[in-house]
Amino acid sequence: MAESTNVRLRLPLLCIILEVILIILFGALVEYNEDTHPKQWNANKTHSATRNDYENEFYYRYPSFQDVHVMIFVGFGFLMTFLQRYGFSSVGFNFLIAAFSLQWATLMQGFLHGLHHGKIQVGVTSMINADFCTGSVLISFGAVLGKTSPVQLLVMAIFEVTLFAVNEFILLSLLGANDAGGSMTIHTFGAYFGLVVTRVLYRPNLDKSKHRNSSVYHSDLFAMIGTIYLWMFWPSFNSAITSYGDPQHRTAMNTYYSLASCTLATFAFSALVNPEGKLDMVHIQNAALAGGVAVGTAGEMMLTAFGSMIVGFLAGTISVLGYKYLTPILESKLKIQDTCGIHNLHGMPGVLGAVVGAVTAALASSAEYGEGLQKVFGEGEWDPKSKGAFQAISLAVTLGMALFGGLLTGFILKLPIYGAPPDTHCFEDGVYWEVPGEEEGHNELNEVATPNEMEKLSS
Template structure:
């Protein structure tokens, strides 16, 4: 290893100027420390335990009611789901993006950094918009899940700009995106009264839309100078499959994590399970079909097989039935593979959208499909089908507002959604231009998709020659 680093150092003069411009020594520490100090001050001023996490409040509430007991703490309803979501955010997204041959450290590492920041910032932003309690933000396992959800949206956008941004740039992006996410979520859920437990609209469509806008603004005409690095190697594809499989397995927990207790949570997990299974068969089918030699493409398997989870994000808690879920999943897998094959190249060449991970195919289109499915399914909802459970799925039914008019209003989800989205064009573009400022140490076009700019990178096989397991030549060299 010592040897190896000496070798590496001898080439560094050639990279000198670039190293200057991408040096993170002051930028990254300064930004991280300032952000964390601000977070700590705001948490100190604004954040409080909620009724289920506060020692005094929980035990006081308990004595009010003879029947309430420890197992009624929301912890036992939601914590297992939270942990599954947490795995999706850190292992799922993190490893899904390790498919690039020399960008694994950054994929997992920057994913880790921006997620750790975003979940703190999201606690504040979501708390601010979703109802303060006497000027305080109350936290517990549900706020943790919501913060992780918001973080997921940022990581979706990260997928679009993967390999072309510095960690400082990503943190700045996260500041903007988390804020706009909370605004968008507030408009959709609180003002328009839409249902979106699994976040087809709030998380996936928003994250995709934001990321595509940003990558459009950051368009690099000379990105093909780094083309040779924008692809996988054998083992990097296996690491990425770790991410894929974890996302796939835990998506039922993702969609059901914040639905109401009891049947909605149970039903959502079931619907998502079947949607994903059907999606996987569609993915394999179309991946082989669109290849001239009938060979499967890892890009499709790693990504499109997940579209079924995105597409039942909104309708999963409704009486979609396994039958309906499978149809939705099958469609989602199909459009996702076709998107990777035929749409992504067009987006890049015509619309100048360089979408590294193809988030448009995994989160964008399936998210819109999910919104449509959600609108249709909620328009078909009725007390006849849901019985007394209607109000447990549709919050407005609980307040006595359920009637044909409100059903139509609900089915207008998409229209209102598009309106709300279009209002965000300006701030998103603004974020993009802020991110374009040449102060963040972004990589030059010749060194995108390369860990070496921001990480101390060891060699792949260099140390190898000194092992027991040596080829005869190496052995002779060592002996001579």
């Protein structure tokens, strides 16, 4: 007899304990930053170095934050509704683990990125960073989608957020790397972390749920809601925490062109790899987004529209080819069951983005950037070659952290205490949700809404 999937006690207990811990830690450690604190902000305003209300970081960052927020909750959530019977779980568990992760990330990132008199200061920038970290967890969720209980997902989030923050700290603070849109910190880390977790959780008999591991017509349309929102708002994602002015503007534009080019590559190769030239929704839903991933590091640099379009085209191409040829091999040879194909959308394009970032940084010069150089690469003497090297090292560190973290987390998640679904009931909402009937509804309405009756009513 398999483990019971009844999480009646486990899920509430875990949620309540986690939230209570979060509340206590927030009470002890978190305070408003100077742009959200009424006393500090207004003191800043009236004293010597005056800042006007329109200079509050809110007005520079909040529209971007909201776009990122939409990507996290609608984008990731609906992208994963493509499965025929896993829509509730896709949107619902996405919602749950994102709501937890953004709180936990605020603490972990705040702790590592610098306390102020022992306190973590929060504002819209920390909100964006917390959402970014959450994105990484949701990428990993894509690999294990349909095969994990909500309890497992929360446990995974605890570890992944923590390790994300450590990796981010090493990259940004110790190595001084650039990674505004997170090609490395978010996409590469999240993808390889998730792939290792799903490898450890390998299910040899997953075939028993094969009939549910596919889409139906309307579930593919719901998924397209997620895709399109991710695609549209990716320029905001990559530019959300860049420096004010030209870098934010430039990053958004580079991402826009990369994605447009990526979309044409995706349609081209999706038709090309199909014997009848038919397009595959899996490719359109996912590979068209790879262009956003691949300019996540270099987008703020002088990549130019031209460079962005080349990168986007490459990203779309490798992503479609990955879905078609690599994913089946990963599953059969390496026993990596990657439900959403995150290796193709986040893994390879993330690595591509890291490489592009290293090269673009190594080519940067103050002749080209003028005084904008510091805005992008920070203060201090400028040595493009060593900068490029540090970017490359950052990729290696990220891969190492993801593999180690995924391995650790995977083995913890393997314990038979989380109410994971049996092989026969993966990809099935009914395991964790009250699911309404479908056919009954349909018959009902045919029975009720006959034209005759309706006519009588309205006569």
